[in-house]
Amino acid sequence: MKITSIKSHVLRYELEKELGYSQQYYKHRTAHLVEVQTDEGITGWGECFGPGNIALANKFIVEKVIQPLVIGEDPLNKEYIWQKVYNLLRDSGQKGMPIQALSGVDIALWDILGKKTNTPLYQLVGGKCNNEVPVYGYGMMLQKKSVDELIALFKEESKQIKSKNFKAMKMKVGLGPNQDLKLVRAVRDSVGKDFKLMVDANHAYNLKDALYIGKGLDELDIYWFEEPVAPEDYDGYRELKQKISTSIAGGEAEFTKYGWNKLISNKCIDIAQPEVCGLGGITEYLKVAALAQANFIPVINHVWGSAVSIAVNLHLLTAQPDMPGGLFPSKSMLEFDTTEKNIFITDLPNEEFSILDQVKNNNGFASVTDNVGIGINPDEDFIKEFEVNE
Template sequence: MKITSIKSHVLRYELEKELGYSQQYYKHRTAHLVEVQTDDGITGWGECFGPGNIALANKFIVEKVIQPLILGEDPLNKEHIWQKVYNLLRDSGQKGMPIQALSGIDIALWDILGKKTSAPLYQLLGGKCNNDVPVYGYGMMLQKKSADELIDLFKEESKQIKSKNFKAMKMKVGLGPKEDLKLVQAVRDSIGKDFKLMVDANHAYNLKDALYVGKGLDELGIYWFEEPVAPEDYEGYRELKQKINTSIAGGEAEFTKYGWNKLISNKCIDIAQPEVCGLGGITEYLKVAALAQANFIPVINHVWGSAISIAVNLHLLTAQPDMPGGLFPSKSMLEFDTTEKNIFITDLPKEEFSILDQVKNNNGFASVTENIGIGINPDENFIKEFEVNE
C-alpha cells in the first residue's frame, strides 16, 4: 500500500456569541481535518490541533511541507514516517505548528491501519482496559462582560452542566487573581462542595499570582489547577506543585516525548494532559503515556476539536490502564465541550455519534463503538459547506 495524496480541510463557522479564555476572545469555531488517501482505496482521517488562522498555516505545512516527504510511503510504516518527518523538520520546528501538522497525518495513518485490518482503534492500542469512560464537561468560557455579570452567567451555566449528568466540570479564569477567586467561589457555591470542579488558567499568571490563586483554590476543594503558569516555566510549575495542595495539571502546550520528558522529569505536574492532535499524533502519544506511567502520573487527555479528535481520545482512554489500579481506582476522564452547540461534533460524522446522549443516559459515561479505525468519517457535503482556504 502507498500514500497517494494528503489533503487538509480547514472548517470554520461563526459562533452566536463571542467566547474567550485568559488570552483572547474568539468568534469563530475552527477544525482542521487531514485526509490521507492510498492506492488501495482506503482513506484515513486525522485532525490537527491549532485554532483560528493557525489551522491555515498548518494546512500549508501538511500539504506543502510534509506531503512531499512521504508520498509513496507505505502508510502502515507509521514509526518510520514519524521519525522521517520529525528528523527533516527538526531544524525548523521541534514544537508548535510543524508537530501539530504531523499529528493529524499520524492519526490518519492509524485510521488506515484500522480500516486495513478491520479493527477498531482501541484494539490496535492494546484492547479494552475500560468498557466505558467517565466524561467531564468544559464550559464557563470568558465573555466580554463585567466580573459581576460573569459570576451570574457562570452560576447558571455550572448548574446546567451538572444537570446534564457530567461527572465533573471545568471553568475558565483569567480576570485577575482576586476576581478569579470570586468567580470560582461563586461556581463552587452554585454546584455544591462535593462536585468535582477544575479551574483552567491557560497560563494567565506569573508564579506569584499563581501561588495566590492556588492557595485560594486549596480552600475551595478544586480537583485540579490547569496551566497556571507559562508552559516554558518549568521552574514555576515545580515550585507551585511543591507549595499548593490542589493538583497541578498541564501539558496541552507540550510537544513530543522530548518536551514531555522535561515536563515530567522536572516534577512540574500532578496530572498530565497530553493533546494527541498536537503533540505528535497517536504514535507519539503512546510514548508520552508510557513516560507518565513510568512516573506514576495520571493521564487525563486534553481534548479539543471535532468528532474525530473526540473519538480518538475515547479510544485512547478505553485502552488506558488505571494508575496504579485497585478495586476502586481513580479513573481518567474524557474532556467534552459543553459550550454552544458544536456542529463539528454533532453534524460532521456520517456515523451516529452523540457523547451528550451517552452522558445523559449512562450516568456520565461514554463508550467507543466497534466501527473500524477511528470510527468517524466526515460527511463530504458537510466539509464542502464549511471549508475555508483563507
C-alpha cells in the same frame, strides 16, 4: 499499499456570541481535518490541534511540507514515517505548528491501519481496559462582561452542565487573581462541595499570582488547577506543585516525548494532559503515556476540536489502564465541550455519534463503538459547506 495524497481541510463558522479564555476572545469556531488517501482506496482521517489562522498555517505545512516527504510511502509504516518527517523538520520545528501538522497526518495513518485490518483503534493500541469512560464537561468560557455578570452566567451554566449528568466540570479563569477567586467561589457554591470542579488558567499568571490563587483554590476543594503558568516555566510549575495542595495539571502545550520527558523529570505536574492532535499524533502519544505511567502520573487527555478528535480520544481512554494503580486507582475522564452547540461535533460524522446522549443516558459515561479505525468518517458535503479556501 502506498500514500497517494494528503489533503487538509480547515473548517470555520461564526459563533452566536464571542467566547474567550485568558489569552484571547474569538468569534469563529475552527477545526482542521487531515485526509490521507491510498492507492487501495482506503482513506484515513486525522485532526490537527490549532485554532483560527494557526489552522491555515498548519494546512500549508501538511500539504506543502509533509505531503512531499511521504507520498509513495506505505501508510502502515507509521513509526518510520513519523521519524522521517520529524528528523527532516527537526532543524526548523521541534515543537509547535510542525508537530501539530504531523499529528493530524499520524492519526490518519492509524485510521488507515484500522480500516485495513478491520480493527477498532482501541484494539490497535492495547485493547479494552474500560467498557465505559467517565466524561467531564468544560464550559464557562470568559466573555467581555463585568465580574458580577460573569458570576450570574457561570452559576447558571454550571447548573446546566451538572444537570446533564457530567461527572465533573471545568471553568475558565484569567481576569485577575481576586476576580478569578470570586468566580470560582460562585461556581463552587452553585454545584455544591461534593462535585468535581476544575479551574483552567491557560497560563495566565506569573508564579506569585498563581501561588495566591492556588492557595485560594485549596480552600475550595478544586480537583485540579490547569496551566497556571507559562508552559516554559518548569521552575514555576515545580514550585507551585510543592506549595499548594490542589493538583497541578498541564501539558496541552507540550510536544513529543522529548518535551514531555523534561516536563515530567522536572516534577512539574500531578496530572498529565497530553493533546494527541498536537504533541505528535497517536504514535507519540503512546510514548508520552508510557512516560507518565512510569512516573505514576495519571493521564487525563486534553481534548479540543471536532468529532474526529473526540472519537480518537475515546478510543485512547478505552485502552488506558487505571493509573497510578493501587487500592483506589484513578480513572481517566474524557473532556467534552459543553459551550454553545458545536456542529463540528454534532453534524460532522456520517455515523451516529453523540457523547451528550450517552452522558445523559449512562449517568455520565460514554462508550466506544466497534467501528473500524477511529470509528467515524466525516461527511464530505459538510466539509465542503464549511471549508475555508484561503
